[in-house]
Amino acid sequence: MKKIYQKTDKLFMPQAGEVQAKDFLKFYFDFVCENQLYDEDLWALLVKQFTYPSDDVDNGWRGEFWGKLMRGASFVYTATGDERLYDILTHTVNDLLKTQDSSGRICTYSREKEFTAWDMWCRKYVLLGLEYFYDICKSGKLKEEIVSALEKHAGYIVDHVGNGDGKININKTSKEWYGLNSSSILEPMVRLYVITGNRKFLDFADYIVSEGGMTEDNIFERAYQKNGYPYEYPATKAYEMMSCFEGLLEYSRVTGNKKWEQAVINFADMISETEITVIGSAGCTHELFDHSAVRQLEENESGIMQETCVTVTWLKLCSQLLRLTGDIKYAELMERTVYNALTGCVNTELRHENMGMIFDSYSPLINQSRGRGMGGMRILELFNLFGCCTAIAAAGIGLMGLYPIMKSRDSIVINSYISAAAEFEINGAKAKISMDTKYPADNIVYIKIEYGNNLMKIRIPQYSESTVLLLNGRNIECTAGEYAEVNVKSGDRIILILDFEIRVIIPSRFGAHGNSINRFALASGPLILAKDSRVCEEINKATDIVQKYKKKDNLKVPCITAFECDDDNDSILIDYSSAGKTWNKDSKLSVWFER
Ligand SMILES: [Zn+2]
Known part of the structure; x- marks a missing residue:
């Protein structure tokens, strides 16, 4: 992989051991390792899902969890060089390889139900997990075993999906989201071509791109043409759509196709313009692109908005574009996401109330509490629940350490x-x-x-x-x-x-859905400020003429920063990422205020 990047990219992330983080970052690395990545029982449980058709029962996505967590763990290892983590990952990779069946499938769907629902999506994550581990793997023998397993696993897909006789169209391998979820297998197929040099995987990637990402439209062409915004595409599932464009970016790198590179840049520009909210996530209607730049200003009754999978996938897409183009705008975008949406979803204050989940799935903005529900929840065994967002967040934590110094x-x-x-x-x-x-x-x-x-x-x-x-x-x-x-x-x-004076953020776009309330947000440096009902009574109101304020120390709520304002409401402002952390009505939060 690295040789390709040497040719195509402008910036390079550190390799394992090149950056040693302390203090703030180390807290997050230790947190995710101690509470999740060192948990060998968890890894064993995630592997167990592949020992029988565990997803047949409800057309589920239990098969995504292992690979998703492995990708995140590989990022965290690269950021820390933690050998204890490396040993645990080696162990579980060996365990997973043992679940491969005689036809090459590493799969949570039976033959009878394969290539429906989330099967392709789950197979994608098997590929990604093994490929990202391959990048950090130090054993030549294990690397050979991984490549052999990958070729068989992906080979089975190539033999059954495509244009030929008796094959299924890629976008018809799922009835969800017009096949967006299935098409996102593009990224690991391209990466597999780079690892193996086996042309059939690049041919398969050509085929996926030619199918346009979904049955109802060609979203790759639309992004290239800038024909409408992503929230206007036939399916608007934010995380799956961005995953397809991550694949298209990898494809453009390997093929040198500038048209598709431009399509990804256009896509990210449009997301940045119309979707990315003040805290750096997107999708204010459930998990969908919905013109969130505007929607974020409306109160959301359910609070199910800004999925953590969207937060992390946006961060990953930006990190890829930062590497490829060296354009500072992606570093700006990443910083907003990291210090607000991402750190906000880390459940630093309690875990027992949500079955041990260490990451929250949704990020509210106005008059809501956190802990609204577990995104993509599936029961794995007895009381062992796991969710899509719980599985993805480690990748975000790893990236926190990989983009600051390149x-x-x-x-x-x-x-x-x-x-x-x-x-x-x-x-x-x-x-x-x-x-x-x-x-x-x-x-x-x-x-x-x-x-x-x-x-x-x-x-x-x-x-x-x-x-x-x-x-x-x-x-x-x-x-x-x-x-x-x-x-x-x-x-x-x-x-x-740097200039950390409190500044007022006025939303730049009021579109068709814009309401008449003149909302504003406040920020200090990279931190978006919030009011939390644990320390404030009127959490929806503040003054936008913030002239008199001082830092407040020893607040009873743990936080990164706090300010006491001399305004009509005697506002206490804390960083959004620390607000709402008790997950109940006692800690409702707001970041968009009315005067
Ligand atoms: Zn999720």
Whole structure:
């Protein structure tokens, strides 16, 4: 895989061990490992689903859980280099390989029911889980076994799905969402071609792209033509649709097809423009694209909105585009998602009330509590419930550590600020930096160049209207929304002071669904601020003239940041990601306020 990326990409994520995170990030890595990824019983239970047709009973998606969690675990391993985690993953990969049947299927549907409902989707996740583990696998023997299993598993699909006699059309292998879910198998098919060099998998990818992503339309062409917005497509399931475009991006990389690369860029631009909300997720009607840029301003009775699978898949799509294009706009988008929607779904305050679920599935915005329900819930055995969002969130946590410090061909690129040491090889020479900061709780970042003479690019966030960037005490010019380019040498010290004054966010678009209420949100740095009924009475009202406020310490609610405002409501504002964490009516939250 890596050779392809060397040719196509502008930015590169760290390999295992290159970045060592501390403090804020380490808390999230430890949290997901201790509560989920180290759980060998959980891995065994997820493998067990493949030992019999466990999804036949309700046309379910139990077969997605293992691969989805494995992909996330592989990201977390890359971000941490945690050998205990690696050993656990090796063990469960070996277990999964044993479930392959004589025809090559690693499958949760019987022969009688195969290629219906979510079968293809589940097979996709088997491929993805094994492929992402393959990327971190250190054993040549195990890699060979994985490739052999993948070829048989995918070979069975290629033999039964396609254009030939007796084959089923890819988009007819599911009656859901006009086949969007099935077409998303594009990504692992392309990756398998790269791993094996076996042309038949690329031919199959050609075929999927030619079928257009769904039975009722060709969404790849529509995105290329910018013909309507994604919420106007025949099926609008947000997570599945973005997964198809992740596949199209991988396809464009491998084939060098610029048309499809442009289609993915167009698609992400349209999502950013019409869907992405103030907290960096999307889909305010259940799990669907629905012009959320506008819908987010309406109170949602059910609170089932902004699925965590959507949050993480958006983050993944942006991370791919950041790598491919090096365009700073994707780093901006990722940061908004990471510090608001993603960290908001991590259930740091209680777990027993939701059967041990450590991640929440939906992210409310106005006058709602968290913990509205478990997305994609399935019973695996007795009291063991698992859900789609619970399975995907680890991938988001892993990416939190993989995008802040990257490298280009000639520089270290800082996309966000974390306490970490990073060591890269650039142009054959070693370069090492250490970064210290309490970001996003605090606005000061210290970067020390340990060794190496390098160009360094430092992202100056769009929100930071007045920024101070000092190299060895000397001011360096910089512009919000751009990378500052700094030539550095061993021993240099950089101090970055960002603008964390509270700012007012006015929604930019009021479309056909826009209501008459003039709502606004408040933010400090990358953190969107919320009111939480644990510390505020009037959570829906605030003042948009925020001039007098001060930091509030020792609030009874655990949070990253808190402010006490001198306004009519004596508002207490805390970061959205910490609001609502008790999952009940005592901690209702709002981020869109009325005057
Ligand atoms: Zn989900």
